[in-house]
Amino acid sequence: MSKSFTPKVVTANDLLKGDVIYQTATGWTRDLADAEILTDEAHADLRLIEGSQQIADVVGVYLMDVALDGTAPQTTHFREAFRAKGPSNYVHGKQEVA
Amino acid sequence: MTILVTDTGFTADTWDQGYTPFGEAANDVVSIDVPADTNPADIKITPTLKMVRIDFPSFADGRGFTIARMLRLAGYTGRLRAYGHVISDQYAMARRTGFDEVEIHQDLAARQPQEQWKFRSDWKDNDYQDRMRG
Amino acid sequence: MYTYNDFDKSFIATRNAQFRDQVERRIDGSLTEDEFKPLRLMNGLYLQLHAYMLRVAIPYGTLNGGQMRQLAFIADKWDKGYGHFTTRQNIQYNWPELRDVPDMLDALAKVGMHAIQTSGNTIRNVTADHFAGASADEIADPRPVAELIRQWSTDHPEFQFMPRKFKIAITGSPNDRAVTRAHDIGLRMVEKDGEAGFEVIVGGGLGRTPMIGKVITDFLPQEDLLPYLESVVSVWNQIGRRDNKYKARIKITVHEHGIEEIRRLVDERFAIVKGSFSGIDQVRLAEYKTHFAAPDFVVKSEAVFKDAYHSDPIFRSWADTNLSAHKADGYSIVSISIKKHGDTPGDATSDQMRLMADLAEAYGHNELRISHEQNVILPHVHKSDLPALHAALKEQGLATANIGLISDIIACPGMDYCALATARSIPIAQEIATRFDDLKLEHDIGNLKIKISGCINACGHHHVGHIGILGLDRAGVENYQVTLGGDHTETAKIGDRAGRGFEAHELVPAIERVVDTYLALRTDKDEEFIETYRRLGLAPFKAALYPEAQADAA
Numbered sequence: 001m002s003k004s005f006t007p008k009v010v011t012a013n014d015l016l017k018g019d020v021i022y023q024t025a026t027g028w029t030r031d032l033a034d035a036e037i038l039t040d041e042a043h044a045d046l047r048l049i050e051g052s053q054q055i056a057d058v059v060g061v062y063l064m065d066v067a068l069d070g071t072a073p074q075t076t077h078f079r080e081a082f083r084a085k086g087p088s089n090y091v092h093g094k095q096e097v098a
Numbered sequence: 099m100t101i102l103v104t105d106t107g108f109t110a111d112t113w114d115q116g117y118t119p120f121g122e123a124a125n126d127v128v129s130i131d132v133p134a135d136t137n138p139a140d141i142k143i144t145p146t147l148k149m150v151r152i153d154f155p156s157f158a159d160g161r162g163f164t165i166a167r168m169l170r171l172a173g174y175t176g177r178l179r180a181y182g183h184v185i186s187d188q189y190a191m192a193r194r195t196g197f198d199e200v201e202i203h204q205d206l207a208a209r210q211p212q213e214q215w216k217f218r219s220d221w222k223d224n225d226y227q228d229r230m231r232g
Numbered sequence: 233m234y235t236y237n238d239f240d241k242s243f244i245a246t247r248n249a250q251f252r253d254q255v256e257r258r259i260d261g262s263l264t265e266d267e268f269k270p271l272r273l274m275n276g277l278y279l280q281l282h283a284y285m286l287r288v289a290i291p292y293g294t295l296n297g298g299q300m301r302q303l304a305f306i307a308d309k310w311d312k313g314y315g316h317f318t319t320r321q322n323i324q325y326n327w328p329e330l331r332d333v334p335d336m337l338d339a340l341a342k343v344g345m346h347a348i349q350t351s352g353n354t355i356r357n358v359t360a361d362h363f364a365g366a367s368a369d370e371i372a373d374p375r376p377v378a379e380l381i382r383q384w385s386t387d388h389p390e391f392q393f394m395p396r397k398f399k400i401a402i403t404g405s406p407n408d409r410a411v412t413r414a415h416d417i418g419l420r421m422v423e424k425d426g427e428a429g430f431e432v433i434v435g436g437g438l439g440r441t442p443m444i445g446k447v448i449t450d451f452l453p454q455e456d457l458l459p460y461l462e463s464v465v466s467v468w469n470q471i472g473r474r475d476n477k478y479k480a481r482i483k484i485t486v487h488e489h490g491i492e493e494i495r496r497l498v499d500e501r502f503a504i505v506k507g508s509f510s511g512i513d514q515v516r517l518a519e520y521k522t523h524f525a526a527p528d529f530v531v532k533s534e535a536v537f538k539d540a541y542h543s544d545p546i547f548r549s550w551a552d553t554n555l556s557a558h559k560a561d562g563y564s565i566v567s568i569s570i571k572k573h574g575d576t577p578g579d580a581t582s583d584q585m586r587l588m589a590d591l592a593e594a595y596g597h598n599e600l601r602i603s604h605e606q607n608v609i610l611p612h613v614h615k616s617d618l619p620a621l622h623a624a625l626k627e628q629g630l631a632t633a634n635i636g637l638i639s640d641i642i643a644c645p646g647m648d649y650c651a652l653a654t655a656r657s658i659p660i661a662q663e664i665a666t667r668f669d670d671l672k673l674e675h676d677i678g679n680l681k682i683k684i685s686g687c688i689n690a691c692g693h694h695h696v697g698h699i700g701i702l703g704l705d706r707a708g709v710e711n712y713q714v715t716l717g718g719d720h721t722e723t724a725k726i727g728d729r730a731g732r733g734f735e736a737h738e739l740v741p742a743i744e745r746v747v748d749t750y751l752a753l754r755t756d757k758d759e760e761f762i763e764t765y766r767r768l769g770l771a772p773f774k775a776a777l778y779p780e781a782q783a784d785a786a
């Protein structure tokens with residue numbers, strides 16, 4: 001494992017619903033807590049490519065940084081925090097169902 | 099192998115005289131290949147010129163539409179072909195700007211079969227330009 | 233108002249069918265996302281942070297009660313019960329699902345509306361003075377011409393895959409409310425020797441490289457308009473830069489080639505293109521003018537208005553800020569503020585939309601407008617109806633008396649919705665509005681325009697705000713840069729950057745210091761913020777913004 005590599009999660013938007021999703025070992029989830037944590041750079045690149053190939057289901061696939069709180073992934077940038085929660089002016093988006 | 103698209107769908111290419119690159123065209127040239135960054139005013143319309151093929155390096159690059167229209171406005175009446183990455187959703191635009199036909203590669207034809215192109219063979223209908231120009 | 237004829241209806245129906253097909257072909261894999269993206273954008277569909285967003289055109293900002301009611305219906309049926317009115321006379325729905333969008337477009341078509349060319353590298357929906365046809369200061373109503381441009385630019389086959397977006401704005405009044413100098417093309421209706429024509433301005437724009445447009449011709453005869461516009465756009469489509477999207481807008485083309493060279497190229501092309509127009513467009517223009525004929529204004533007593541004005545201070549305060557002079561006797565232009573303190577600028581609920589539709593029908597000759605300042609306008613209301621109108625607006629939280637004041641803030645969606653954002657805009661607008669409402673100072677401060685963008689793209693017009701705020705990401709923290717002295721009117725000017733940015737919690741106090749400085753330095757109450765700024769320049773405001781620099785220097 002490369003030293004400078006920080007943990008990542010593959011994220012995207014769902015093609016049909018448009019909402020934020022995260023890759024798991026077997027598919028996609030809407031809950032960051034269930035996402036597959038990638039700690040190896042080569043493996044992360046591979047998972048990114050695999051995710052990007054699922055063009056019939058997802059759009060805008062990329063790797064996002066996470067911090068680990070025990071084993072649970074936490075967002076590190078405020079943009080990802082909003083994606084994981086929803087807008088700040090209404091209780092809409094993920095926070096609506098949470 | 100490339101595929102030619104016209105209003106009737108996919109057809110075999112009937113043009114067998116090749117193309118002269120734009121920069122090498124002499125006064126008696128019959129057919130030319132025009133890159134997308136060509137200034138349309140630089141294309142000489144000579145009596146021998148019968149085929150102009152304009153390149154679309156990417157479907158997102160719409161310069162070819164302007165070149166086609168300017169060629170037609172300058173009086174060119176020969177065959178005009180769009181070549182390269184043109185998608186079926188652009189077929190009506192190509193026809194309306196003066197192209198006669200579109201030449202695409204097989205992989206694109208496989209992804210966008212001829213029904214998708216024929217869906218836009220109605221390009222003469224619902225055209226605001228008709229109403230604005232008369 | 234323009235109403236769709238059979239041609240328009242058939243056009244929209246086929247276009248919607250094409251888009252429905254494109255959605256299906258994206259889902260079945262015939263279209264890649266790269267190919268689908270420009271097609272969905274051409275039909276107003278974006279992908280934002282949390283969901284898709286559908287941007288619906290309100291061409292030149294004009295709509296009727298039935299259309300507004302349909303916007304409310306769409307908000308309830310396919311969205312979350314509200315819509316966001318934007319600076320470009322659009323309404324945005326923030327939560328549609330991909331498969332529903334074709335149905336939403338069909339619902340729009342039922343009332344003669346669409347989302348065509350509200351996005352993408354095409355000619356965008358044309359914007360116009362929101363007081364058109366009503367304002368006392370107008371030379372001519374720009375909307376018939378705007379409608380002509382709408383039809384000419386819609387589905388224009390040469391101009392669907394251009395280097396970048398292209399925006400046209402038009403005004404028929406010398407007092408520019410359409411920000412014509414910050415558009416790719418700005419048109420000002422003028423007269424020369426009794427002949428109607430246009431001053432044409434090209435190469436304005438905001439974004440990363442803000443530029444004030446340059447006059448390419450000071451008088452273009454009316455009948456030359458479409459061929460001339462076509463020549464400008466055609467030249468740019470050919471020579472505009474495609475290697476770098478930040479240099480693709482026509483403002484950069486004009487900057488790099490010089491206005492003289494662009495003028496030469498356009499004139500050359502115009503000589504060729506002009507012949508492809510038979511003149512039928514002028515016949516149509518004459519017909520469209522009849523669609524926009526003024527309503528039958530009535531003459532009746534204004535006594536009810538005067539009584540309410542004298543007896544009801546809340547009504548008086550609203551009337552003082554939210555009404556503008558109308559060309560017809562006894563009438564007013566009403567600006568309905570969509571900027572209630574603490575709410576999201578430009579957001580209206582479906583109930584509010586339905587109320588505004590009802591009021592337009594009852595009191596406003598069935599006309600509404602959307603302003604680039606994200607408010608809704610009832611352009612023709614008789615003064616005697618204003619007290620009843622005001623009472624009804626109050627019921628739905630729409631009677632805020634703050635038009636043109638410090639809480640009448642333009643804010644883009646920012647990081648709360650926008651995928652390109654570097655920081656949030658909406659909470660900043662909410663905080664500033666709430667703070668100055670608490671201070672009860674805003675009527676004393678008077679005319680002051682705050683404009684906020686959540687990134688360098690400048691959708692919130694911050695460059696031309698009296699106080700402009702730009703949200704940036706500074707090492708993972710939201711940071712806000714302040715510009716001062718911008719102007720969006722006929723005397724358009726890009727604001728001056730004050731200095732280092734502020735973190736969110738420092739920003740409202742910083743704005744307060746700017747405002748306090750103005751209040752302390754103005755000659756009297758009649759000198760507006762922008763006038764004081766012009767008189768004194770940046771220095772005293774900069775000193776107020778950065779007191780620590782003063783301390784260091786001391």
Ligand code: HEM
Nearest residue numbers: 318319320396437438439440481644645650652689690691
């Ligand atoms: C939320 C999704 C949005 C996206 C992705 C978006 C994207 C952009 C981009 C990329 C630019 C810069 C263009 C350039 O300089 O080439 C821009 C400019 C602009 N946008 Fe937006 N925008 C969005 C929302 C809005 C909204 C909500 C408004 C109205 C409130 C708006 C109005 C404008 C205006 C007025 C400009 C600057 C004028 C100019 O074109 O130079 N945009 N937008």
Ligand code: SF4
Nearest residue numbers: 644650653686687691
């Ligand atoms: S200014 Fe930036 S953040 Fe705001 S809407 Fe435009 S692109 Fe998004």
